[in-house]
Amino acid sequence: MEMKMDQAALQAFLDRDFPQVAGMFAFVEVAPPVVSMALIASDQHLRPGGTVSGPSMFGLADVCAYFCILSVLGPVGLAVTTNCSIDFMRKPPPGRLICRMELLKLGRALAVCEGRIFSEGAQDKPVARASLTYSIPPTG
Amino acid sequence: MEMKMDQAALQAFLDRDFPQVAGMFAFVEVAPPVVSMALIASDQHLRPGGTVSGPSMFGLADVCAYFCILSVLGPVGLAVTTNCSIDFMRKPPPGRLICRMELLKLGRALAVCEGRIFSEGAQDKPVARASLTYSIPPTG
Amino acid sequence: MEMKMDQAALQAFLDRDFPQVAGMFAFVEVAPPVVSMALIASDQHLRPGGTVSGPSMFGLADVCAYFCILSVLGPVGLAVTTNCSIDFMRKPPPGRLICRMELLKLGRALAVCEGRIFSEGAQDKPVARASLTYSIPPTG
């Protein structure tokens, strides 16, 4: 799949369109059909013991899928999540969480992504996996 | 299913064990196997236009499922979400969101819940539906 | 939601378009947005002990969602399943299985259904729950 937005373009889009959450996420790699992002956890994302909360991991997977789609589709602001299935498999230790998301299908009306979340340096022991469907607005 | 924790007991558990999020959620009804909770949205949960974010709706479904299970299981602190499948169907208008969650199965090792999220007063037009599985720690 | 196809119309559609599986399923109730169907299990659907196989329950949920959508949408042959999330909660005892499916959203491009499968007469102890998304072909 051809890249329509590189890391700088995605970062600018994130800063402009999602100012409330821009500081929570950092791009790690933009290599369509794969985009990886990190969660910059603050106290609001943590649970006792320093573990990252489920909604925070959901949010990381969701934003990473969104930018994975935009990297191939271009700056379309109206794609919306229609479905997410997420499995939490291990309790994340304190530290930086990475989501590696892959675009499996970019259709006329739907895009499907699949990815894994893991602690930095521990890609072989994912803490979660997620698949997401986005609805793509009609063009024209 | 017999009630092991009523609304006051669940509220006390929420206040004590989840102080970071206790102010975000309010109990609406505790009638096992059904528990309904409301999201008290603040700026961090909103997106442009006043719509509630996906991760906030995920968080509402997750906490509501948790307390739905506790209402029947009793005060077991170690149940953890293992899976969630959520469909976002409509964009929520500004205003209070309610999640109505039902416990479908409470097994030895797993509990399964299913519920819908809707704007207060618009139960027939759900904005999202979700099913969640929790792992129950072994007793003994 | 207004009914566009009644039980006789759905049955005729099933007989004509799905002759390979028509004998496997029977309509129980057509009351949009709810449609209920039964699985007429034969040896190929059973596992040792007389329990119905997972793929057979998936097939029952899938066909029931399809006709649930058609009951409101009318005879559109090209709707396709894009996602299904299914939880198997109890082992079905030998006997007739019913799926009760509800159409939660019929949008321009997507339809979302949610339902439960249970042994006839035991609706309060569902053996499975499922949510399905169908893609609706563009008209015009």
Add this chain to the structure above:
Amino acid sequence: MEMKMDQAALQAFLDRDFPQVAGMFAFVEVAPPVVSMALIASDQHLRPGGTVSGPSMFGLADVCAYFCILSVLGPVGLAVTTNCSIDFMRKPPPGRLICRMELLKLGRALAVCEGRIFSEGAQDKPVARASLTYSIPPTG
């Protein structure tokens, strides 16, 4: 993850415990934590145009996940599917379908697998993706 059952052992288990479906599936590769299997489609799995039905693809993913778990766990007959989320992304052309399933987690009570289904020779254009959870019986 260490291999506890090789391809010959899995094939013998399939032949003995699942005689109704043994002829429908063939092992392609057993390399834990990955197991790949093929669906040997007959008329009952096909839809008009020669495309493989959704329930047949679900069945392929389900059996492949089961043997993926057994390859690492050993010959435990009582693991049962508790959840499956499956996305159908493209219509499979006529021809052999392969499922490549990976075991992501083998816990005390739950195992989680994730995989893709594709037409032989077209692994980069998956027709479906699926994630499945199995419940592992307690050992005594």
